[in-house]
Amino acid sequence: MSDPQRLQHLAILAGPPKLSHDELLAAQKETLDRPRRPYGRAASLLFNALDTVYGRERTLGKFKVLELVARVPYQSWEQVAYVAITHIHEKTGMARRIYERVAESRAQQDNEQWHLLIIQEMIDNARLEDGRIKFFWIPQMLAWGYYQLSWFLFVLRPDWSYLLNADFEDHAEHEYMELVAEHPEWEHTPFISEFADDYGHFDSRADLFRQIGHDERVHKIESLNRLKRPRFP
Numbered sequence: 001m002s003d004p005q006r007l008q009h010l011a012i013l014a015g016p017p018k019l020s021h022d023e024l025l026a027a028q029k030e031t032l033d034r035p036r037r038p039y040g041r042a043a044s045l046l047f048n049a050l051d052t053v054y055g056r057e058r059t060l061g062k063f064k065v066l067e068l069v070a071r072v073p074y075q076s077w078e079q080v081a082y083v084a085i086t087h088i089h090e091k092t093g094m095a096r097r098i099y100e101r102v103a104e105s106r107a108q109q110d111n112e113q114w115h116l117l118i119i120q121e122m123i124d125n126a127r128l129e130d131g132r133i134k135f136f137w138i139p140q141m142l143a144w145g146y147y148q149l150s151w152f153l154f155v156l157r158p159d160w161s162y163l164l165n166a167d168f169e170d171h172a173e174h175e176y177m178e179l180v181a182e183h184p185e186w187e188h189t190p191f192i193s194e195f196a197d198d199y200g201h202f203d204s205r206a207d208l209f210r211q212i213g214h215d216e217r218v219h220k221i222e223s224l225n226r227l228k229r230p231r232f233p
């Protein structure tokens, strides 16, 4: 691994950087000023399906579904990498480098997991409607299908899986930043959470969601950076 790759690897393991209030404001503006990626067919299909089932309105329930689905590409990459280690374990140098990919996928999954748990906690605290079929069973099916697709694309051609994930993360980044813009009252809503010590402390709910939006941007960049790297170094 070259020095720049080593730095990139360490940055992924550390997770997306936590930004100050001013940096979060600047990040939100940058996202809203930038057009969305031209999404591929699979990503567009998924976003249309989400709009059809959950409506176009940005609700916490819909973001919870997004987060449930967001974790699975990282799980599929982790699984493929572990299988690869099973096959090539005799070449210990290569096995070690593949393991570094496993560790990266795990760190990205963990970050998504905090997003999911924080939103679920908010839904619970606000006693928002969280119907079983719409917010449990359909998301489970979506996550299962998306896992298979990410896995299949990764096995076929890893770049296709990375591009699909980049589309997904770009969509999430824009959706979170738009969500904050739609809720000016959140600038004065405190962020109190059982998960604050794990994920981070923020001055307001608006900053929390800006940070999550920025995390999604970092995930997108990490996926796009992988396009330039060999499948397994």
Ligand SMILES: [Fe+2]
Pocket: 067, 070, 111, 112, 115, 172, 212, 216
């Ligand atoms: Fe997320």
Ligand SMILES: [Fe+2]
Pocket: 070, 112, 169, 172, 215, 216, 219
């Ligand atoms: Fe993400």
